[in-house]
Amino acid sequence: MKKYLFNISILILLLICQLSIAVIFPSLKLIPDFILIFIVIRAIIFGAKDAMIYGAIGGLLQDVFLVSFIGLFTPVKIAVAFLAALLSGRFFPENLLIPPLGVFMATVVHELLYLLLKENYLFSADYLVLIKEIILPLAALNALITFFVYLIYFLWGRWDLSGQA
């Protein structure tokens, strides 16, 4: 229970960062999806079940700030968490490039799924332009953030292990 509360607090903190970042830095064109990064990293490290639970909670929190209750982020984040978990256990933790690559792919899938489910974008959007101008830069930004976050997590894990030893 303690673990869940701790992780939900982290999700709320990430949501607050996501909501405030454009107010603090108004010139930002892209807003990184911190919740997605958190979910994908959890999916890669801890597997599908864990990530999907937090995917649902993160999606619901994000939806609260767009619609009244359940919106598109809830199912999309659950689906992305499930797909990201396919990478779980398939690489050595020392491989620092896999999590950013996973987040890159997850961002592309996440945004495309969202657009496909959003009725006002579905038929009117120019997908090639949106992929080129929004989705790929956003995926690159998320991947860059993931690289540093995972690096810190990895080094912290190493330091923790050596400290115990």
Place this chain on the structure above:
Amino acid sequence: MFEFNRNTLILAALILLMVLIIGFVYFSDFNLPFGSWLSDLAYNLITPILNIIHHLVENITGFFNTLFSIDDITREIEKLRQENSVLKRQILFLENINRENKRLRELLEFKEKVEYQMVGAEVIANSPSIWEKVITINRGRSDGLKERMPVITYQGYLIGRIEELGSSSAQVRLITDQNFVVGGIIARTEAREIGLVRGSGRDDQPNIMDNIAWDADIQPGDIVLTSGLSNNFPSGLKIGKIAEVEVDNYGLSQKAKVNLFINNITLEEVMVIKKFDVETNSNFDEEENDEKINSNGESEENDSNPESTNN
């Protein structure tokens, strides 16, 4: 290693069921009482934190701005004093015109437009998604706000409308959002063409004004205002400037790209129009903190269209 076994299939079936239930709730607009209570709770718990963060950041930046730009501030004060004296002179001049306008309206028995009843608010959060153009303001149900109320900047530019309400915060759907549609009118004395202004879904792209008559006289540089033909927005709020006009529907109509005025400014403080009825003898309660502007002044400015003549 990920393996497809019995447990995986059960998990996949559960996910599918969950996605279907969520999809049903989303697409059918089915209202879960517990769900809305829960979302209200989450919303009302998170927005005060956002408010605190906003004030904290504002205080810190304000402190450093003051510290490092005292010379600039002194120059700015001097400039503002000069502007103030010029504006005072203009007010005296406009008061005379206003009196004359009122007298002529009475003579012609024109309906007098009432003042807007407005409340100021600060932007405390942005959209959590790149596809949804929504902001959160620090005024809500407790301040007398209601859904669909128009939101403008201090300069009078239309920003959007209130979509969702919390007890002390509200979500504003911006004019740039893809779901946003508002009736627009060209502010030129000889061309009062109307159309629908739709959000492009992107901040760096112009909005589209469509459903314009095929023979309408619209030129780049024309100012677009809210038409006020629907009951949702008052007439005369500034939207943007026409950038490009092109033929639409195989020549049956025209559409135009509209560069929004709000794209040139940073949204930090906004005003919510609480009341804008066009009635002669409507009497609304005056609240102490509410600010008012006279829509008579707005419409006068629209008719003469100083922006168009400048171009």
